[in-house]
Amino acid sequence: MANTHTDRYLENNKQYASGQAAHKAGYPGKLPIAPAKNVAVVACMDARIDVEDLLGLQTGDAHIIRNAGGVVNDDAIRCLIISHHLLNTNEIILIHHTRCGMLAFTDDLLKAGLEGDPAAEKLLGQATGRKFTSCKKSASMPAAFNAFRGPLEPLDAARSARQTERLEWDVRRGMSAILNHPWIPTTGPDAVTVRGFIYDVDTGKLEEVNYPGPTGSIG
Numbered sequence: 001m002a003n004t005h006t007d008r009y010l011e012n013n014k015q016y017a018s019g020q021a022a023h024k025a026g027y028p029g030k031l032p033i034a035p036a037k038n039v040a041v042v043a044c045m046d047a048r049i050d051v052e053d054l055l056g057l058q059t060g061d062a063h064i065i066r067n068a069g070g071v072v073n074d075d076a077i078r079c080l081i082i083s084h085h086l087l088n089t090n091e092i093i094l095i096h097h098t099r100c101g102m103l104a105f106t107d108d109l110l111k112a113g114l115e116g117d118p119a120a121e122k123l124l125g126q127a128t129g130r131k132f133t134s135c136k137k138s139a140s141m142p143a144a145f146n147a148f149r150g151p152l153e154p155l156d157a158a159r160s161a162r163q164t165e166r167l168e169w170d171v172r173r174g175m176s177a178i179l180n181h182p183w184i185p186t187t188g189p190d191a192v193t194v195r196g197f198i199y200d201v202d203t204g205k206l207e208e209v210n211y212p213g214p215t216g217s218i219g
């Protein structure tokens, strides 16, 4: 299937990684509400990622949904359903990235630290290089932080085979969440396509994650 816009953005990314951004800054004038290229991007909030630049998106081309990790959580699904059914997007691009902060903690560790566990406070302080100050209160929200599965790495650790594997697991988890959602059609005339990528913050390059593929083992 020809995912023409996504493929075009992958070409833009090669240019970006070689120092030539295709994204043009400046107010482009009045535009329609629906994304011109029918694309929706889900990406991490990491400060080193400029989604418009790395894909060569122009203003008005795409919806960009960002959160910690670029995880496909309840709110990302909410946005994608609105994006597709009301605003006509049909190509979804999911982007995780190397050195992501979501590799450096677990949900249990962060919750314990926030609730006042001294051992968790100490570990979180060591992992981030800043003093972790517990709020010493319990909370029921957020229900999850969606930290990535697998053995913890120091914050901003350089890419390794294990890190790539952990990122791929979570990209596949997100793709699965989208592809199996009953309100996101993946067959028929109204079908949506989904492609997942790892962005390397050291090179500026996107690498596609094959799907389906391994989703991790507890061993």
Ligand SMILES: [Zn+2]
Residues within 6 Å of the ligand: 044, 045, 046, 068, 069, 070, 097, 099, 100, 101, 102
């Ligand atoms: Zn990240």
